[in-house]
Amino acid sequence: MNYDLIISGGTIVDGTGAAPYKGDVAIRDGKIAKMGDLNEDSAAKTIDATGQTVTPGFVDLHTHLDAQVGWDPELTSSSYHGVTTALIGNCGVGFAPVAEQNRQYMAKLMESVEDIAAEAILDGLPWNWTNYGGYLDSVEALKPALNIVGLVGHSAIRFEAMGDKSMDKDVQADDRELADIVRMVKESVEAGAVGFSTSRFIPHTVPDGRCTPGTWADLRETGAIQQAVIEAGGVGALFQSANDFQTRYETELKMFEQGAEAGCQILFSGGTGSQGDGGVSRWRDFFHQHNQGGKRVSGVCHTRPSGAFFGLAQLSPFTKESDAWRELMALPTVSDRVDALRNQETRMRLIKEGKAIGHFSKMAHMLHPFGMGETPDLDLDRKSSLQQLADAAGCDPVEMYVDRLLASEGRELFNYWAFGGALENQWQYMQLDHVIPMLGDAGAHVGIFTDTDSPTVLLSELTRKHNVYSLPEAIHKITQQSAEVLGLKDRGVLKEGYIADINVIDYGQLATHHPEYVYDFPHGGGRFIVKSTGYTATLVAGQVVVENCQHTGNRPGQVIREFERG
Secondary structure, X not given: OOEEEEEEEEEEOOOOOXXXXXXXXXXXXXXXXXXXXXXXXXXXXXXXXXXXXXXXXXXXXXXXXXXXXXXXXXXXXXXXXXXXXXXXXXXXXXXXXXXXXXXXXXXXXXXXXXXOOHHHXXXXXXXXXXXXXXXXXXXXXXXXXXXXXXXXXXXXXXXXXXXXXXXXXXXXXXXXXXXXXXXXXXXXXXXXXXXEEEEOOOOOEOOOOOEOOOOOOOHHHHXXXXXXXXXXXXXXXXXXXXXXXXXXXXXXXXXXXXXXXXXXXEEEEOOOOOOOOOOHHHHHHXXXXXXXXXXXXXXXOOOXXXXXXXXXXXXXXXXXXXXXXXXXXXOOOHHHHHHHHOOHHHHHHHHHHHHHOHHHHHXXXXXXXXXOOOOOOOOOOOOOOHHHXXXXXXXXXXXXXXXXXXXXXXXXXEEEEEEOOXXXXXXXXXXXXXXXXXXXXXXXXXXXXXXXXHHHHHHHHHHHHOOOOOHHHHHHHHHHHHHHHHOOOXXXXXXXXXXXXXXXXXXXXXXXXXXXXXXXXXXXXXXXXXXEEXXXXXXXXXXXXXXXXXXXXXXXXXXXXXXXXX
């Protein structure tokens, strides 16, 4: 036999943006050995991809799987949606470098920012490191199913250097502390971090309500960090940020400009508003200006509106103000809550107290029920908000909410469009050359919502149904373009000699599933997961890790520490 595996008869979308073509892909020793017409060749295993699409594996540039990898090395739900490489350590939060006495605080900080229970973090990871290289070693020993690329975070480094005052708004690092910060950044990047991440986003707070370490760092500090990233990692090493565009817009742009001038690849999370073009033309000009002369600035964005999943599983819009709703959601199971809803007196009390809460009437137009069809109704035609459904039925939105919860036996979820709801603006933004539509936040906000199906929504909804992209354009964005942001070697494209990170997709049937609330975290903690239909096979280094949304048990993922630079 010539090869380990042949993917035969598929339509190849190679990641470069080129037109699809029919062909076969042969794999040997984890790499793509040959492409073309391989009818005369043989392999130990064959995947018949007739009528299906063969693409590179997807590169997710925004995840928070830093802790989850400890108890879920299969990295669900990302692995259900074609992702083969995940960037962790975004938004300045992570677990290294860390002194032993600071471990608990780092776990509590992550819980506060990203809604991952501190007890799960503390008990779910081995905590056998102090520096960033040791953390990557620990992740590598866990044998993840997918490839992992890590960013070292501002919160851990600044807290190590400055202690509690690292979160005080009016305190900046002195010369000694800044030198310590720079030293740790260099050591972390030299040990394999792809770069550095920070959060300037005001809602990212620690348990006592202060903003995370790094939020208030001045341009002197961020500039020194950017220079350290380049000195340790080379031109193109990453500087990632979650930003405060509301109150410090000019400062944030200046930070991007300084980093790009220094040689960093700048990566930030963004989106659009509802006024005018939502800032699209402004960002178009900014990206054009700062991707000249070797400078590199890229953005990532969401593929669908989201922000919270309301329902009976975990989150209710009424519990802060209503005794009746607090009592309902305090019942131990969804089944118990449905039984309570069946009682007319209880139901009437819930409706009465819900109506008395004024904010619900203001948010009803932003709540979009997923329905109970085979696949969720994302309502991208904007015809089925809770307010629209209530108006059509001639009832109050609270009544409609309660009636649908009861009719679905508590299974239906209501997607709160807190961001990304100005669809035309959002779609124009994600069509900009330097914007990548992949912000799944996997591993974070696990009890509130999940967007880990971002690539599936991108391909099935935005590409196949709404023509925001052609298929080659969409695949290029989340494969080659994403891989180039990280500086991945021999990944992101289907090409002979490249690593065989590959998806085989039944594109016509590709769809996301309804999110489910499950209790599979340490200590019985709950989270949302979301599965898919249409990924016939996902391969990492030539091994099938997921087949028709079922894990095979193979875990060939690598912790990637070397990158293309310059």
